[in-house]
Amino acid sequence: MAQQPLELILLRQLASYLAVPIWVADAEGNLIYYNEPAEGVLGRRFDEAGEISLAEVGGLFEICDQDGNPMPPNELPLAVALFEGRPTHGKVKMRGFGKPWMRVDVTAFPVEGQGGRVLGAAVLFWEIAAS
Amino acid sequence: MNVKLWGTRGSVPSAGHDFVRYGGNTSCVEVQAQEGWVTVLDAGSGVRALGETVGPEITRVDLLLSHLHMDHIQGLGFFAPLFTPDLDVHIWGPASTTLDMRERLARYLSPPLFPVLLRDLPCKLTLHNTPLGNFEVGSLSVEADLICHPGPTLGYRITEGGRTLAYMPDHEPALGFRSFQPEKEWTSGFKLAEGADVLIHDAQYTNDEYEGKIGWGHSALSHTLILAKAAAVGRLVTFHHDPAHTDAQLDQFHADAELECGEIDVPLIPGQEGLTLKV
Secondary structure, X not given: OOOOOHHHHHHHHHXXXXXXOEEEEEOOOOEEEEOHHHHHHHOOOHHHHOOEOHHHHOOOEEEEOOOOOEXXXXXXXXXXXXXXXXXEEEEEEXXXXXXXXXXXXXXXXXXXXXXXXXXXEEEEEEEEEEO | OXXXXXXXXXXXXXXXXXXXXXXXXXXXXXEEOOOOEEEEEOOOXXXXXXXXXXOOOOOEEXXXXXXXXXXXXXOHHXXXXXXXXXXXXXXXXXXXXXXXXXXXXXOOOOOOOOOOOXXXXXXEEEEEEOOOEEEEEOXXXXXXXXXXXXXOOEEEEEEEOOEEEEEEOOOOOOOOOOOOOOOHHHOOOHHHHOOOOEEEEEOOEOHHHHHOOOXXXXXXXXXXXXXXXHOOOOEEEEEOEOOOOOHHHHHHHHHXXXXXXXXXXXXXXXXXXXXXXXX
């Protein structure tokens, strides 16, 4: 594994101290870190699972809009932040494998370094209520 | 490639008889390689004396700044090559997210902090925003990367003839770790240090001091040793000594570190002003 850019290293360090569930993705969309509060969303511990590839992430949870309609992959918050390079915020329903549906507020933002280097994205979750 | 330490002190110069062996000048390292070419890492107060050794046989000077905190640029206004008409001088350093090197450096080299303006220097001055990644400085292959320290800060990895020097004078790779166990993928500066023949690295604090200064951007000596071991460096040179640490204290800290970290198989060289070594 190559060393991650400093910005992602610092973001991971910060996330590891916060109580808000956070995912950190690299520029390809691979989930390179998620903190302890986010382990509940994915249903697996980061220390055990490690990095999760973009292809694998989609199989770990279901996500739909507030009305229960499936969301196209390119409209998912992580995809918007990463591939459109802009922050996004919205309310969605999601559930990890074998878990109940949760209504959550999701904020995703791109991580851009000096000189326009696209380094990845972060996704934050706030659970509204279980349903 | 040969290396000479012209300033090893951190934060602010220290004067007096208690600071003679390790030296009181702030960060400055000379890298001697190609003839007729002087390469300098940082322009702390140590760069003044270095500048006096630059004779007419020198046709180009390259100064690589790790960052623009005062202890790394305070010698610039007293660096003779900058005042040598038509001498080719290149200064490299990190841009910020909004300002380039010229704008950032001009904040110091302008009144009221300094009477001479950057644009009035008589040398042939070229300023570079150091690119992240690889570039050439004469016969030296240089790799630059951002490292953990407040504000844009670079570490350098310099290679010539298969031998490598890594330089990270201000660096806190242990920030955020509950117990510092460096992993290659998630440790600031690891890539620059990995397998280097010589690592010159921040070792400003004792373990006790570090506990009160987490986030200040510097390392405890023990962290530096742990990083050096994990990155499998050949030799470790301690650097950026705290301005309050006397020669006697620094001798003791190095001796203690070797006892505490006895299993770390990396030769530890106390960074003292005037030290020269072949990489």
